Amino acid sequence: xxxxxxxxxxxxxxxxxxxxxxxxxxxxxxxxxxxxxxxxxxxxxxxxxxxxxxxxxxxxxxxxxxxxxxxxxxxxxxxxxxxxxxxxxxxxxxxxxxxxxxxxxxxxxxxxxxxxxxxxxxxxxxxxxxxxxxxxxxxxxxxxxxxxxxxxxxxxxxxxxxxxxxxxxxxxxxxxxxxxxxxxxxxxxxxxxxxxxxxxxxxxxxxxxxxxxxxxxxxxxxxxxxxxxxxxxxxxxxxxxxxxxxxxxxxxxxxxxxxxxxxxxxxxxxxxxxxxxxxxxxxxxxxxxxxx
Amino acid sequence: xxxxxxxxxxxxxxxxxxxxxxxxxxxxxxxxxxxxxxxxxxxxxxxxxxxxxxxxxxxxxxxxxxxxxxxxxxxxxxxxxxxxxxxxxxxxxxxxxxxxxxxxxxxxxxxxxxxxxxxxxxxxxxxxxxxxxxxxxxxxxxxxxxxxxxxxxxxxxxxxxxxxxxxxxxxxxxxxxxxxxxxxxxxxxxxxxxxxxxxxxxxxxxxxxxxxxxxxxxxxxxxxxxxxxxxxxxxxxxxxxxxxxxxxxxxxxxxx
Numbered sequence: 117x118x119x120x121x122x123x124x125x126x127x128x129x130x131x132x133x134x135x136x137x138x139x140x141x142x143x144x145x146x147x148x149x150x151x152x153x154x155x156x157x158x159x160x161x162x163x164x165x166x167x168x169x170x171x172x173x174x175x176x177x178x179x180x181x182x183x184x185x186x187x188x189x190x191x192x193x194x195x196x197x198x199x200x201x202x203x204x205x206x207x208x209x210x211x212x213x214x215x216x217x218x219x220x221x222x223x224x225x226x227x228x229x230x231x232x233x234x235x236x237x238x239x240x241x242x243x244x245x246x247x248x249x250x251x252x253x254x255x256x257x258x259x260x261x262x263x264x265x266x267x268x269x270x271x272x273x274x275x276x277x278x279x280x281x282x283x284x285x286x287x288x289x290x291x292x293x294x295x296x297x298x299x300x301x302x303x304x305x306x307x308x309x310x311x312x313x314x315x316x317x318x319x320x321x322x323x324x325x326x327x328x329x330x331x332x333x334x335x336x337x338x339x340x341x342x343x344x345x346x347x348x349x350x351x352x353x354x355x356x357x358x359x360x361x362x363x364x365x366x367x368x369x370x371x372x373x374x375x376x377x378x379x380x381x382x383x384x385x386x387x388x389x390x391x392x393x394x395x396x397x398x399x400x401x402x403x404x405x406x407x408x
Numbered sequence: 409x410x411x412x413x414x415x416x417x418x419x420x421x422x423x424x425x426x427x428x429x430x431x432x433x434x435x436x437x438x439x440x441x442x443x444x445x446x447x448x449x450x451x452x453x454x455x456x457x458x459x460x461x462x463x464x465x466x467x468x469x470x471x472x473x474x475x476x477x478x479x480x481x482x483x484x485x486x487x488x489x490x491x492x493x494x495x496x497x498x499x500x501x502x503x504x505x506x507x508x509x510x511x512x513x514x515x516x517x518x519x520x521x522x523x524x525x526x527x528x529x530x531x532x533x534x535x536x537x538x539x540x541x542x543x544x545x546x547x548x549x550x551x552x553x554x555x556x557x558x559x560x561x562x563x564x565x566x567x568x569x570x571x572x573x574x575x576x577x578x579x580x581x582x583x584x585x586x587x588x589x590x591x592x593x594x595x596x597x598x599x600x601x602x603x604x605x606x607x608x609x610x611x612x613x614x615x616x617x618x619x620x621x622x623x624x625x626x627x628x629x630x631x632x633x634x635x636x637x638x639x640x641x642x643x644x645x646x647x648x649x650x651x652x653x654x655x656x657x658x659x660x661x662x663x664x
Binding site: 157159179205208211212213214215233234236237239240241243245247248249250262265266267309313 | 486487488490491492493494495496497498502653656657658659661662
């Protein structure tokens, strides 16, 4: 009951709370921080000059198709797939940056389509893209700015910035301009920014892209040792199979917008290696597509 | 961040000085002509003080029209927009806040224009009616900003080539009485000029600052600006909401 009392405020305004009856189900759902039902994204493009006879003709490209996903609190879930599989589109949809075409999703119990503000207060997006910071500002000034966007009061923000800088071991470099940082330091500042508002879910899109092996090892340690230990949920989109195998509790393999397999690595692959399993799945899917 | 580009910061103030000096000499050339005196009689007959206020306050037109779209495009190009949009702060708040600096800096620039005019070139503001002028200024910012938000909506969807800012900026400068009074324009152009808020803004601010005109004299202009803002502000916010939704649907929020 103590657990239910603790989680009840989180679910008070939630879609799940609206739609599910019964305390047992309520308690069970409280452990799910992410749930999607047939989440689909179709991009509609006009053919334009490639079809001079009918330039207004529409072409529909399905980037993500019917994704059904459940992720529990504290889980590290890997989204695997080749380039163009739809990992980034799915991640951006779950971060409210792209509107789904069909389907529903709940993030920490909040409806992705209707409660975007509340969803955003529960998540952090950490991408490999370095240009998400102001390069002429110092690391601390950047964090100060993003803390304000998170609505963190000034005094609390100053304290929180000191804490997160310590966590990512960037205290000494905090007052240097962002443009002077190495790739690894920039990535650590990305983590620091993600930690600012103490979110429930960390979405990481290709987090180790461009990092050297030592920095990669540090990041993996951070994900497993710090985030997972603190009960945070991490969704990692990657095409590095070894990375997924090493840090993820469960993985989902996406190919051409569809989630073709999901589960714990060992359960999925059996005696085969993840690389072999992945290659077979990709080849099998391509053959089936060509046949049909 | 803007202040970190120190040379550019200083250069902007230097450009104000040169612009004022240039118009001082143009005014000297035209100043004594009877036709100029007659056209400007409403504002006291001095071309330099007339044009000083015109060029100073038309800065608000440029900032109101351009700052929202420029800031969005700049964040898209820098790559920071997406990181901002994952925070709980609404995009409309982000856009409005990011323009605060532009408006504050423009106010400073306008102050410098007036100071240079007053100190070095003898423009007198001793009889100025400050309250009506400030009210006119606030309404000017609201009116120009609502047009700027419509312009930002275009940028959100089409990324470049915003027709709103181009058409309004050139038409307002041509017809709104920045460099010359609208009374010298042909009748049909004068009629068209009343469709632009800058016409009312500049008239109200000039009369208040140069002639000490009170609410009874500039009330009509202020009312026109209020009506303009009441019509365009809801339209601009609706346009912006639509543009954000469409960009999220197309997945192009951070594209440029």
